[in-house]
Amino acid sequence: MNEAVVLTPERILEVTEDVLRRFGLAKATVVDVARALDVSHGSVYRHFPSKASLREAVARRWLDRVSAPLAKIAEGSGPAPARLERWLRTLCLAKQKKVCDDPEMFATYLALAREACVVVKAHREKLADQIATILSDGVKQGAFQVTDIKGSARAILDAINRYHHPAHAEEWKDADLAVRFDALLALLLKGLEAPRKR
Amino acid sequence: MNEAVVLTPERILEVTEDVLRRFGLAKATVVDVARALDVSHGSVYRHFPSKASLREAVARRWLDRVSAPLAKIAEGSGPAPARLERWLRTLCLAKQKKVCDDPEMFATYLALAREACVVVKAHREKLADQIATILSDGVKQGAFQVTDIKGSARAILDAINRYHHPAHAEEWKDADLAVRFDALLALLLKGLEAPRKR
DNA sequence: TGAATGACAGATATTGAAATCTGTTATCAA
DNA sequence: TTGATAACAGATTTCAATATCTGTCATTCA
Structure with a gap:
């Protein structure tokens, strides 16, 4: 499924949008985004400071x-x-x-x-x-x-x-x-x- | 202080306004209003249904x-x-x-x-x-x-x-x-x- | 060497029990 | 008889303990 796809800011944004649609703003977490991307949540912080x-x-x-x-x-x-x-x-x-x-x-x-x-x-x-x-x-x-x-x-x-x-x-x-x-x-x-x- | 003052809707409204100013909408209760009026909270419900x-x-x-x-x-x-x-x-x-x-x-x-x-x-x-x-x-x-x-x-x-x-x-x-x-x-x-x- | 991980600390959210609130009513007193 | 109280039940909020999140960084790996 999640093959060796390069992690890009654009990709993070796409997936974050999906997570927001699914969980809503109040419940969506960076950990959810990272999980959906199959990376550690620390990796998200390489592209977005917070x-x-x-x-x-x-x-x-x-x-x-x-x-x-x-x-x-x-x-x-x-x-x-x-x-x-x-x-x-x-x-x-x-x-x-x-x-x-x-x-x-x-x-x-x-x-x-x-x-x-x-x-x-x-x-x-x-x-x-x-x-x-x-x-x-x-x-x-x-x-x-x-x-x-x-x-x-x-x-x-x-x-x-x-x-x-x-x-x-x-x-x-x-x-x-x-x-x-x-x-x-x-x-x-x-x-x-x-x-x-x- | 609170002498035998007749409880009127107008009086309740005045006191409620004071309670709201003091505690804010989120924390103000009917019990606060009743306390400030020196009556039981049930008495407030005689004048306002909720x-x-x-x-x-x-x-x-x-x-x-x-x-x-x-x-x-x-x-x-x-x-x-x-x-x-x-x-x-x-x-x-x-x-x-x-x-x-x-x-x-x-x-x-x-x-x-x-x-x-x-x-x-x-x-x-x-x-x-x-x-x-x-x-x-x-x-x-x-x-x-x-x-x-x-x-x-x-x-x-x-x-x-x-x-x-x-x-x-x-x-x-x-x-x-x-x-x-x-x-x-x-x-x-x-x-x-x-x-x-x- | 650059990117990812996983561990960490402090901050924040969640949880379930306890406390309090809202609305109601039988009772009482004036 | 009218107005107030206090007790009550169900609903909601609060609280403290626990779990999770956010952001960071030393370490590892390709």
């Missing part, structure tokens, strides 16, 4: 799966308003999907978010950068009137906080979620809109 | 102290945009102040919010109603262009979620809080703004 940093690396890798497809939308072409709307909807749907599809990894993300972990902050900053790309295009297209691109990008991300931050995941089951989200998007897009040339 | 409902009643009373001053602003007069801004700022400042001034009661509020407690939902609904009052005035004044008053009120409350929801209290210490909040308010107010008559 259990906490292993946990962060796994979360970072997992969150990158959320932000990578969004980057494609952000860097796309076409009218900026439609692109921003698509980006925002995609982000929130992706997070909503993760709750159902990958509950234990999502719980890890929630735990890290509660700890104000740098990985979650970096993820948020990456998302804001993507929004800023779209805003910048929108200004060039004359579709958006935005003076502070980065500040507005962050404001938008804050504004939809309730729809993508893991602390609010339970609320994503509310029957009126879509209606409320639509109303918020409409308000934000209107706030970004450049005056119509008449 | 520990949970006592906890909720205390939280409701405490949250009413947040929403009551806001109602005064909402029902005030003057230009709706300025009033809405003042209302939003007052809400967020009040919550920020509670974290420092009343940490144990705030922690109780956080715990209830995490449980999707009806008290917290009612609080949120009350806040949205107050925003709707201001929006309605703004529409009458020709300052706001809003088609769905209630929906927009909820959208606004969602938009500032990161600045008033207890789950985000740790983030209220961020150095850039004020700048980010300002940017968000500007965006929201612009989104509400009626077209200028030219």
Whole structure:
């Protein structure tokens, strides 16, 4: 089964993800990971200086799966308003999907978010950068009137906080979620809109 | 000390608040409350059917102290945009102040919010109603262009979620809080703004 | 020589018994 | 008759002993 496979950080991350999915964050141990890799637990520490940093690396890798497809939308072409709307909807749907599809990894993300972990902050900053790309295009297209691109990008991300931050995941089951989200998007897009040339 | 004072629900709520502040939510018991009232713990159950409902009643009373001053602003007069801004700022400042001034009661509020407690939902609904009052005035004044008053009120409350929801209290210490909040308010107010008559 | 192991110490989690809490009610006293 | 108590049962928490985990490092092996 476990043949002479070279132990790599990537391999450790894969297996750690599996262990987290199986046991949950609270019960998963470095010893579990080592056992699954058929190595001593000391070997894991050659690649990750602590259990906490292993946990962060796994979360970072997992969150990158959320932000990578969004980057494609952000860097796309076409009218900026439609692109921003698509980006925002995609982000929130992706997070909503993760709750159902990958509950234990999502719980890890929630735990890290509660700890104000740098990985979650970096993820948020990456998302804001993507929004800023779209805003910048929108200004060039004359579709958006935005003076502070980065500040507005962050404001938008804050504004939809309730729809993508893991602390609010339970609320994503509310029957009126879509209606409320639509109303918020409409308000934000209107706030970004450049005056119509008449 | 404890003379023949009639045991009333109001009195129980006051003392429960004191017990919560002293011991914190996790350690405070009905027996503690009864002891502080110099009655048997069974007596508390004559007025509140369970520990949970006592906890909720205390939280409701405490949250009413947040929403009551806001109602005064909402029902005030003057230009709706300025009033809405003042209302939003007052809400967020009040919550920020509670974290420092009343940490144990705030922690109780956080715990209830995490449980999707009806008290917290009612609080949120009350806040949205107050925003709707201001929006309605703004529409009458020709300052706001809003088609769905209630929906927009909820959208606004969602938009500032990161600045008033207890789950985000740790983030209220961020150095850039004020700048980010300002940017968000500007965006929201612009989104509400009626077209200028030219 | 670089990677892995296994032993180790201190930290943390688990466990089962004991203590305490929550909610209830028969009884008592005013 | 109403409000309070104290006793009770089942549920939950606490506690101290034990087990396990985290992180480290001397030793071994390929």
